[in-house]
Amino acid sequence: MPYAAFRSIGAYVPPNVLTNEDLTKMVDTSDEWITKRTGIKERHIAAKDEKTSDMGTKAARKALDRAGMQPEDIDMVVCATISPDYFCMPATATIISANLGIKNATAFDISAACTGFIYVLSIAKAFVESGMKKNVLIIGAEKLSAITNYQDRGTCILFGDGAGAAVITATQKREEAILDVHTASDGSYADLLMTPNGGSGSVHDALDRETAGCYMQMKGNETFKVAVRTLTQDVRDILEANGIKSDEIDHFIPHQANYRIIKAVGDALKMRDDQVVLTVAKYGNTSGASIPMAINDLYESGNLKKGEMMLLDAFGGGLTWGSALVPFAPFE
Ligand code: UT7
Numbered sequence: 058m059p060y061a062a063f064r065s066i067g068a069y070v071p072p073n074v075l076t077n078e079d080l081t082k083m084v085d086t087s088d089e090w091i092t093k094r095t096g097i098k099e100r101h102i103a104a105k106d107e108k109t110s111d112m113g114t115k116a117a118r119k120a121l122d123r124a125g126m127q128p129e130d131i132d133m134v135v136c137a138t139i140s141p142d143y144f145c146m147p148a149t150a151t152i153i154s155a156n157l158g159i160k161n162a163t164a165f166d167i168s169a170a171c172t173g174f175i176y177v178l179s180i181a182k183a184f185v186e187s188g189m190k191k192n193v194l195i196i197g198a199e200k201l202s203a204i205t206n207y208q209d210r211g212t213c214i215l216f217g218d219g220a221g222a223a224v225i226t227a228t229q230k231r232e233e234a235i236l237d238v239h240t241a242s243d244g245s246y247a248d249l250l251m252t253p254n255g256g257s258g259s260v261h262d263a264l265d266r267e268t269a270g271c272y273m274q275m276k277g278n279e280t281f282k283v284a285v286r287t288l289t290q291d292v293r294d295i296l297e298a299n300g301i302k303s304d305e306i307d308h309f310i311p312h313q314a315n316y317r318i319i320k321a322v323g324d325a326l327k328m329r330d331d332q333v334v335l336t337v338a339k340y341g342n343t344s345g346a347s348i349p350m351a352i353n354d355l356y357e358s359g360n361l362k363k364g365e366m367m368l369l370d371a372f373g374g375g376l377t378w379g380s381a382l383v384p385f386a387p388f389e
Pocket of ligand 1: 211
């Protein structure tokens with residue numbers, strides 16, 4: 058049976074920056090409140106004509122280049138997004154494939170909100186280990202600014218845009234294998250974080266975006282509490298199941314939703330500060346893109362070395378959550 062190896066990482070961050078100061082001109086908030094409650098100082102916002110697939114394509118191109126792979130090598134493309142280019146179809150993954158010149162590959166999107174990258178990682182691992190696919194391109198790409206209500210201070214201060222991508226390939230080497238991926242959900246919490254309308258569950262006929270609830274809505278404080286509790290347990294479980302202690306982790310790379318959530322989970326797991334990767338201050342919450350963007354930051358800073366063990370964890374709308382133990386395994 059082949060193993061699945063995490064070969065490369067890439068990301069794209071749109072240049073336009075929205076600072077806390079900018080937000081004080083849009084809603085009743087302050088830099089002090091946002092910094093203290095979330096750790097976020099700024100987030101990047103895509104250009105009006107820049108689509109989720111455009112950002113995903115740029116991130117994926119970097120990941121392919123860094124893996125030394127050509128578009129024709131890729132036999133599956135999976136994109137995690139809650140802000141696809143088009144409502145329903147076509148899938149953003151098919152557009153990214155076309156942009157990259159990837160032909161005849163299986164391509165589809167998945168919707169698991171902020172846990173999206175861990176879900177696509179589990180899909181890639183399963184397909185590669187089963188022998189059905191050899192080289193899988195996984196992407197987390199989000200234009201959350203397109204589904205954010207900039208009159209709602211409870212959400213608009215949190216979210217940003219961006220994309221990250223990774224190449225997962227088959228290997229025979231045990232030491233390169235992605236060790237484990239956990240994914241889970243509980244739909245009874247669906248109303249904590251949702252875009253209530255625009256789908257078949259819509260109660261509005263006229264899809265006026267402002268009134269029909271096509272924007273994200275969140276019960277932030279309740280979500281916060283479930284996030285800390287669930288993530289801490291989930292990460293404990295995956296470490297225990299694999300006989301790994303938290304001090305053996307080289308890089309703890311959590312979903313970047315809120316510094317206080319990251320800190321609470323990190324403290325509960327006794328993670329040292331130097332193990333924890335933090336990008337929330339500069340990117341905000343980019344949902345499914347946040348983990349690969351953070352891995353890319355670590356890689357570009359020169360601090361992600363071959364063989365080092367990454368622990369990923371995420372929590373998001375659904376509710377969904379997951380974690381993964383992933384050694385970084387670039388080709389020689
Ligand atoms: O990524 C997927 C999952 N998402 C998350 O994990 C996010 C989870 N939630 C959070 O990060 C936090 O709950 C928030 C940052 C959204 C909110 O922080 P909080 O500490 O839970 O604040 P809160 O909702 O309990 O609100 C506290 C107060 C309220 O005022 P009163 O009722 O005490 O007078 C809010 O109205 O803060 C007020 N408030 C604000 N004030 C200034 C809420 N948003 C703002 C704001 N600026 N932007």
